[in-house]
Amino acid sequence: MTVLLQVRNLSKSFGGVKAVDGIDFDIAEGELLALIGPNGAGKSTTFNMVGGQLAATTGSVLFKGVDLVGMKPRAIWRRGVGRTFQIAATFASLTVVENVQMALLSHHGRTFGLWQPAAAQFRGEALDLLAQVGMDSQADRPCSELAYGDIKRVELAMGLANDPKLLLMDEPTAGMAPKERNDLMALTKRLVVERRMSVLFTEHSMDVVFAHADRMIVLARGRLIAEGSAQMIRNHPKVQEVYFGSGKTFEKDKAMQEAAQ
Template identity: 80%
Template structure:
């Protein structure tokens, strides 16, 4: 059985079929990219998997348990982590306090952040920060960090609930090329070390081709192609959707 099974997932806004009968699986230890041109239905699909958007129909099962119509908080407690296109950290708190907040939320003790509970979870927070290379900056305010480092802190927060599946919404948005590659190399390492799965949306094709184990290409709400980098790069329908007939992906293209 796959870790995540998505079957006939659809979202309709009136007469508009934003997502129409989407099917895919994710295995443990897999980094799966969900790509497509603007308006393809990527974000809608992504948000239905995470519970931020209710599906019109279809099924999303994590280890056989149905997630559709489940609240995002309950989905998180089942082992689904999340990072956002715009990093969701508290700028006024320190790096370690941000991760402590995520741990306290996971343990349902968010009300006691300023009690002894915050001390109790400091070691766990530091351990997570060590995994993303941010433990030496643990006591710096997030407001002082470079953007690439903020995204690392957010990644540590996303790992606080020990996710089996991590959802990453355009994780490298706004980052320089080196920062993009550093973050995705780190993510790839964590996927292997933790044997978790990652589903991510992304516009930077250099990142997708370099780090995704497999790709799903959406267009007009439907999956038009699935496979590895070479399969997708040479797929005639993908070329047509992105660039028009006859053009191909560039291996080192930074943006689509």
């Protein structure tokens, strides 16, 4: 299997505190990889170093052989790395299709049209992207009228505007109901196959992670403590200890989550 992204000895220090401490991991082409860990594990810091929002203290992030460390987020985006955010970043006053058109205009370097209004540009391409996420029937509705789960689908369409080979998804199901969570990640997994892209995502909902991730990496206190399949991670004693203490398991936690919903 071809490796798309190679992270080596990646570290980030804030003063005397090492938020991320020399981690290594790979993402293969066509892989849905989950980055998980308890609060304060270094997930967001790692994620933002890969995307260029934070500068690494040491290490490399090789995307198709090119080191992304030191690049601005926009330069990384132009190389084929898409991004969605924990809090959906859409323009509420614009329609669904206009939001995707804005992303396409930015990708093509045309933030305004000299001879034609922006609303006329890339509409067909935007509708195609909306069809891929099941939102084309709502193309002309303002985003302000949408349910939160539908807004996340619009954001996903926007994240596909640069035809990414790697999509970074930061807490993609945050704030969503259980069915919405699993529907969104099932859609993401289908897009991984159809578009032959890879996805790195952070997630707190273990039901989503175990149901949809091809593989997982686990951080704790800035260090990578485990990686592997759902079954390997589920049974890993160090992961269970870090998450729950010595007497609990993922099965018990999942049961508690379901009882609370």
